[in-house]
Amino acid sequence: MIRSNKFYCSLAVLLLLRVSLSWAQAIPSPIEHFGFNIGDDYQLATYTQTEAYFKKLAAASDRVRIEDIGLTEEGRHQYMLIVTSPENMQRLDRYKEISQKLARAEDLTDEQAQALASEGKAVIWIDGGLHATETVGIHQLIETAWQLTSRQDAETKRLLDQTVVLLTHANPDGQELVSNWYMRTRKPEKRSLSHLPRLYQKYVGHDNNRDFYMTNMKESQNISRQLFVEWIPQIMYNHHQRGPAGSVLAGPPYRDPFNYVYDPLLVTSIDAVGAAMNNRLNAEDKPGYTQRAGSQFSTWWNGGLRTTPYFHNMVGLLTEIIGGPTPEDVPLVPHRLLPNGATPNPVAPQKWHFRQSIDYSVSLNYAVLNYAARHSDELLYNIYRMGRNSIERGSKDYWALSPKHVDAINAAHEKDKAKEAKSGDAESSGGDFSYGRGSGIPAKYFDAILKDPALRDPRGYILPADQPDFPTAVTFVNALIKSGVLVHKATSDFTVAGKSYPAGSYIVQTNQAFRPHVIDMFEPQEHPNDFQYEGGPPIRPYDAAGWTLAYQMGVQFDRMLDGFEGPFQRVPYGKLQSPEGHLTASSPSTAGFVLDARANNSFIAVNDLLQAGAEVYRMPQAEAGQGAFFVPATDKSKTLVAKAAADYGLDITGVAQQPAGATTKVSPMRIALWDTYGGSMPSGWVRWLMEQYHFPVQVIYPQDIDAGNLQEKYDVILFVTRAIPPVNEQEGDRNRGREVKELNPNEVPAEYRAHLGKITADKSIPQLKSFMEAGGTVVTIGSSTNLAYHLGLPVQNALVEMTGTGQERPLPATKYYIPGSILRLNYDTTHPAAWGMPAEGDVYFDNSPVFNISPVAISNGSVKPLAWFATKKPLRSGWAWGQEYLQNGVAAFVAPVGAGNLFAFGPEITFRGQAHGTFKLLFNQLYSTSGTSQTMR
Template identity: 25%
Template sequence: MMKKAMRISTLFSFSLLLPILVFGAIPSPKQVLGFEPGEDFKLASWDEILKYFDVLQSSSENVKVIELGKSTLGRKFIMALISSKENIENIDQIRKIQKKLHDPRTTSPEEAKELVKKGKAIIAFTCSIHSTEIASSLFSMRLAYWLASSNSPEVKEILENIVLILVPSLNPDGIDMVVDWYRKYLNTPYEASQMPWLYHYYAGHDNNRDWFMVALKETEIMTKVYYHEWFPLLIWDIHQMGQNGPRLFLPPYYDPINPNIDPLLWRELNLLCSEAVLELTKAGKKGVATNAIFDGWYNSANRSAPLRHNAIGILSEAASANLASPVFLRPQNLSSRGRGIYDLNLTQSSYLEPWEGGWWRIGDIIEYEEIVAKTFLKRIAREKERYMLNYYEFARRQIEKGKNEPPYAYLIPLEQRDIPTTLKLIDVIQKGGGEVWRAKKSFKAEGVNFPEGTFIIPLSQPYRAFIKDLLEVKVYPERRVGGALEYPYDEATWTLPLQMGVKVFESNQPINVEMEILPHGFKIKGKVTGKPSSYLTLSGRSNNEIILLMRSIKNNFKAYYIKENQPPYKKGTIFIENRDPKTLTKWVEELGISASWAEKNPKDLIPVKGKPGLYKPFIPNMDEGWTRLVFENFEIPYESLNNSKIRAGDFKNLTSIILPPMNAKSIIEGRSSQDVPPEYSGGIGMEGVSNLKEFVRNGGTLITMGSSSEFPIEYFGIKVTNVLKEDREKPPEKREFFAPGSILLTDSTGSIITFGLPDEIPIFYNEEPVFDSKEGNAVLKFPDFNPILSGILRGESLIKGKSPLLEVPYGKGKIFMFGFDVIHRAQAHGTFRLLFNALIY
């Protein structure tokens, strides 16, 4: 009956639209949705948004909807092109012109001046990557309607001179999660509560931290759009922040500013945003912040990656309502994070017109965003040629820097510990639009001989800033406010060669050797050496060996390891029974790894451990999501464990359990029933603690990550201390230790779980626990000297000789305590193997 009613309702809706479509009028969002976007208590599902854009495309010659692919969970992922009829008909030629402008190596300055007369400014507006920041997905329909329906001179000028790429949501899956949750609990005590799961299936809020690594489907789709197909000169990423801060943030960005980005590009961005702020002020929109909160340093967001690709990358952050429910805020409710704004009730240079408080609605957010959008569109339309020529100029200046100042290139030799991971690093650069070449002959650079086949990344290319920013070592500038060291907005560094364990050399001399461009998707075939015998052996050098191991176990090949050295085999060596040499060889070749047939049969073989369980709390945990993604990428089967399974001790067939980073109190108590519906409240409870202890005592492995390492310290009675705990409890201005999102050097102690890894291992570290122990074994130790490799570190004496990774025996089992971010947003391939080994040994 319900389905029949829904079909009748849908038919009725389209019957109402039929006269509009027949007679050529452009339907408004209200006519299609049944409400005006921005109304209190009203949200649109992804299907409803798709329906509106489909209807708009059918009724307007100024709109073309393009399906780009599927989201993580299989929903349609679209963008709408909005421009004049003539521009849409000639879109291929417009794209060709934009592509020529993006690469001045193929276009002279004189030719560029002619091209900007013929071309159109391609720009992109992207909405609701963070699905609880949902106003912009509604805004997108209102903006599209205005552009499609208005006959005003200003709109005609916009459509004539601009091709707008409008993405209604960068996370369609999350839109439906949020809308379904909100509609279900509207007018209940849980109307404003946070969902008990991530709004991106793997990354949650971190889906906007994937714009160089490109580990998620959505970022892969849009990175291809941005840097391979459409080359927009502006990307505006539309966000929301908390309720109690400024009503809107727009650049200029807060310090520090990344020096790899052209000052001319910064000036262009600031000039355009200043005009938008001016228009907001003229319209009486108060509470606008600039030069505050959001810095210009870090790389991984949708507003920062474009800046490294010669595009104007703009972030806006509007204050949130309770999704579509209005909130009332008094002046005393308003608060600031610091970072450029210190009292929201006072006029200051970064906040010239304070908002006095009152009701704040989703419609207010949309009104602010519409003023910004119209300012950007009108200004670029009026000065289309200047913006296009500057886009060309930004790229030309990058190429000239690459030609005339060091570093001139990055060199990646073939001799690497992990070839597939090396190729993954190259793939990251290529997906981001960077060019990688390969030497056709041997050559010498800075006195070092490099063989034929060496990968070369010259910096005399348009996306020099992107490449350099990923590969160089960072020195984050020390900044103090009120005596306390000021934290970066996100992280101090992201140097990929260090995170991924890949040897990359910076050349401060030009490279003169014949070379050829490396095609995308380049692979090196794996190889099995020796004569077929009873076992295939794995050396531990490549992460992809884990895929081979998991496939083997899945297909009923028995797999073992050795606990002690048995020359020529080192402890930790994996032995896979040779039931089918053809299949094993095929997998080795496909995965690009090296393996060998055993020269002799080893003694004392121990079966590889089985499936892990991964704790999935009802407090959304991004590290849990990233861990799932990495496990699935490496074909590691796992079981998600919720609170009830742990309380019941339901650990059948599990050999290890992983606790993602979260404090012990949250693990045990979870969320309050006042905050979420009862079925999502609570944690594992003390019965869960007892079950985990029994699991380890009986031979299981407990793996803790980051802050969850405090859990066994508090509840298992182990003699381990976090040497930073006392310092972390001090007021910020009195703290000695400071290491926000930096890469530090550690020394391996030779534990079996370091099998295959080098003696010195860089780790991504973000002020997580560091251990001193009277029992157990340090797997990694910080050296006696300053271990900083990239980023910033102060107070290093506190961690000298201490351990960020500990193995503690407990009954018949053991606890591996990872005090650092071993996965780090699927970037830290150089330490993945530590976690993988902890699962199997």
């Protein structure tokens, strides 16, 4: 009997083993599905193939669940694979619940949090493919999915037992385009990723990694919902390319500065995971990892797929690795051959193959998962601890250290020293900055500054429902909600600090786990002065230096420095809001309706009305603000106006008679938008913007402009930044010995050949001049304001200095440098171009053009300034070295050219679909009045 039991037990084990082996064998390998191994030279998988493979993995393995997280901008399904042990898969909802509870840190004691951390599993996000031409990203994701699903080794099983892995495709549309483009050439050695014909994400291309606090794009919305509302992982890993020359990859930890709103536990956690990644590669004899000062990447900026999670207490990881389907060389860079803290294990020059990059990436993924598996309860508890710290900081008086506080300490001390010196009471401090010694500044200054009530962090923000552009304020609120922020809404009128607010106002308090993100969206960023050495050139930020979204969007809000309460109803996490519009009719015999030009959504309503054939007028003077729209009442317009109020959240007022000023009839214009072969991201953003606001637009290319006869086809042509070259571009190219070669049309598919070419001084500029002389309007943004110089208009670059030889030259970066930041402008709101704008407003500025205009040119009508810098300190958020040079500089102007006009806007008034506060500077130019194009008068 005993032998029989042993026999049957052994048989059972064998049967289980056979079932396990047969299950593993049923999981298709990449070569079985794709016909090649992931990482084979000259081979790329399309999204169609990848989608099918992911579905096969989910069908074949009990370790995988596939989730459709939403549609892409081109209508494809975007998938996330959830990979974990079969046992964990049975409790997946519970692990998600634990992850959410700990990340939000609400109503938990430390003991409860520790218990949940012990029960839960670390949730780890790994994505691929965001920048589709960085082909390692999506292919390492495929290989990682295969290995985690099929491997039977002890490590893989342990990792899946202790973690829940979210493998997410970041850009399906881009993979389909890029892989098909590369694979179109039959001969493998001739395949190339060069000269992609259009952007690899429908509207924004590479800027898809610049959209993660605004979440305009569908892919960003899908990803953000999983990251910030649904799963809230403790670690997220964002794969990119390309590594610094002479190294294989750049990874964490990153260089300074890091953003001052972070919990210090976040910074040290990034260091810890980065060390684990570097260690694994070294243990596997995979050299070439560089970190900190070895690369350009910092943790200052918000808005990227890797960086926005920082403001949610997540350990965000980014690696930039070399490699691709076409073999390449690791170049010899002598200074990278010496081991140091940035690159402890240098790589030798060598031929590099795609598979090496895939292997490195899988090792890095395993390193992250191994760290998470070994520290699962710690990661879960730490995200709670950071969230709890944020709640506590937002619940009391709190002073965050920043450059302004440091400057205030130094200024207060210097002021007292000057007083003491004057009175003869000065004493030697005996202090210096040497090792082990202080600055000589008494500690009392720390208390004086850090207890200054005016410098406290706010307890919360109130967005009044009666502000002129409340629909845009709601769009801002929705951006917060999509980022997982807790928002409240007032159910009735209330009063705080002596000010009354209407029902429907929104409240965002800072006593919440994602307080760093809240602060970052409302408060100015204070980027430190960051130079290569004292007196040397600046170190360019990874992206923007300042981006405060509330400023960019022109949202009105009040900062509350003290705690406050009211009739506030909690908005469920992730529930988007809709503004409530109202149509107020004066009487049954209403003559028409007035729409406020200060509200961006009024332009959507007007475009709908115009496309339906309704009449619309503008009013230079109106109670609703300059440039308000008047719509005469008809059966059709009444229906459309009522629908607009409901759909777009507009407060529209009916009037008993047509206002006396409503005499300027509005007509739609034939709008053309410049683009180029390969796609322009700023143009793509504007195209998206035109679609959102219902402006019909036609995309045109340099060949369309060079063909002439523009006035017969278009009324207005839009040029985004980098469309119009500088006057001396060709001469500069010759001086640098660089040939500017045109792409051979025979190498381009026929459907894209009409997109080739570029704007030139000899062919394109004369056509644009003729277009304006015939009555056309040209709108230029950013560097495309170069058109003013091509036309010989009486404007000059304001940001120049005289050399010792009497020659003008641009101000050097050691004197003037303003990377992407928010600045304050004054506007001429009496001009139709600026109707609906405030007298002063914020604008996104990125070393943008600024102009000098002579008083004579202004007085004789040659040029009309529209916006200018009125102060020496226009900086609102970011970094503005030498900002005093901007004072009295003109940021925007309009100039007549024949019967038409050139509008020039130096700052990025449509920046990444975020700058709602300056959209009207474009929208106002897109209507004709009284049957003619908008004049400058």
